Amino acid sequence: MLNAPLPLGATIGMLGDGQLGRMLSLAASRLGFKTAVFGPEDGAPAAQVSASAIVASYDDEDALRRFAASCDVITLEFENIPAATLEFLTGLGKVVAPGAHALRITQDRVLEKTFAREQGVATVDFRAVDTLDDLKAALAALGTPSLLKTRRDGYDGKGQVWIRDASEAEAAFNAVGGKPSILEAKASFTREISVVAARGWNGEMRAFPIGENHHVNGILSTTLAPAPVSDDVTKAAHDIARRVLQGLDYIGVLAVELFVLDGDVLVLNEIAPRVHNSGHWTQEGCVCDQFEQHIRAVTGWPLGDPSARCTVEMTNLLGDDILDWPRLAAEPQAQLHVYGKAEPRPGRKMGHINRIKS
Template structure:
């Protein structure tokens, strides 16, 4: 990459870098291709879903200095498909003159659940009550102070229900702490919610925002199973969610697409469960429900392009295909109201996300 490279926006024919080669990276790469960009993927697996649709594949660890140099030589703008990117990787790329979006502040907030909750509350985005614990004794004390049941999660990592356990009795907190690896944890009060919602929002480099309608989510075993969007909600609830999204985006100085998971309470209030500084599973409905989906929106935002419209043109029921459910592809392909999205993963392990199907419904 030359020091004389022109400023943003990134022009068609240039290269966008992506850290991570999974399904989100694959769908980002496909969206970037539609806009005329080449894509360079940095991924440890030489045969990754994203790598197989990219123009360039760099095989290496995400914090490998030589791999990052190779990525910087290809791409002057880099984004990522998952929030556990090592902070050092972002710093190295920035030192090499690469634009990385979303920025390091969003990563720092999303990678630590206590930091995340503190940020959200400070930004005026309410959450459940919480406490941190670094030792078994602290975990017991926190559970006693909050009152069981409480949900214990590792402060870092964990997804799709992993790295978390419910505590029914405070005295069990020490045992659960050890079962989660003896690492620092957060204890969260239960949310007496009526349903789980999410909102996908984007912020461009010029500060403009674009917000998709709310989606209603249904989980099984900690994994998102089904999304209905646009969700049937009141104007007041939609406006409340949009206010939360704008506060989060502006509070982080964010560039890119973000997923914000929400709990709707019986009294109509919304609590933020967590944020994901990336495209999000619950936003897959936009691929067939909106003219500009979340993946193209991410590419537009990080490359300095104008954000696209977010108005829906159909109601979508998105179903995740887990494990060998992907074998239903032939039947689903026959359905005129279904749009099939498969991730190209080689092995269909139980509970593994292998693809999704968007079923079209009238608005």
């Protein structure tokens, strides 16, 4: 762990080179830090705005040693970094936040939901699925419709398929590549919300106001925050985030995605061990946004004020949406954020826009 806050001019290592790393690097620069990025893509979004970058695979130990030598602390911008990479860097004596333990749990949907229940956090009913026979047994137990997801690596609707009748079991198992999976019971929810929260080295925790999320084809489309939810829902969501942060011994920002059932009952959907798409609204909406908060947490600085300054609707810009940038940039009471990706492919996150509502 860090024994003292990092001084101005220190270097933060960033595992991952995408748009989240880009926005983390910009926040770090604003606070007087440098960032060194490590990732597999040449000219990636984070590398474009960082002091240095190493392009290599996450299992390249020689490259990781070079990277580690330049860093005062190391963090990550997305959860699909191999936990073994974090363990290797820790073995070199580097401070890594969040740590490999938290990553191992949140990378695996079965371990994640099991962990949540151990912390007293409700989840949808689920079964682990390793074989087609497992899937058939799980369908018999949970019924249909139910959702089959790969245990690892899926995001934005990838690696998952709805099963609406038990006869679809084999086709569904083939659709996820026969990989180790999880079958989840359908949640009859009234809305989807998320809470983004941070924990520092001294155990201090701060949570942002709740965001209400709307997805299209499995990809987040919009987030409205602060969401019009009751004080009881806010309190319960923040309590869930606290349990998750403490249970994982987590350092940095994470997001907890929740279903709201009838009666304002909250059920955990997923944990994202990183800054999160549903927290982008904080850039214009909060005194301290999620990216600065993460930098503050991992460097041992005091956590910032997460209170809302205004209501914001964040809209993702996917694929060719970004080509409408002249009109978007001219919108009053709106801020356009562009990720620096060269090719707008269907479903690819190219940027987002934060529209101030009040």
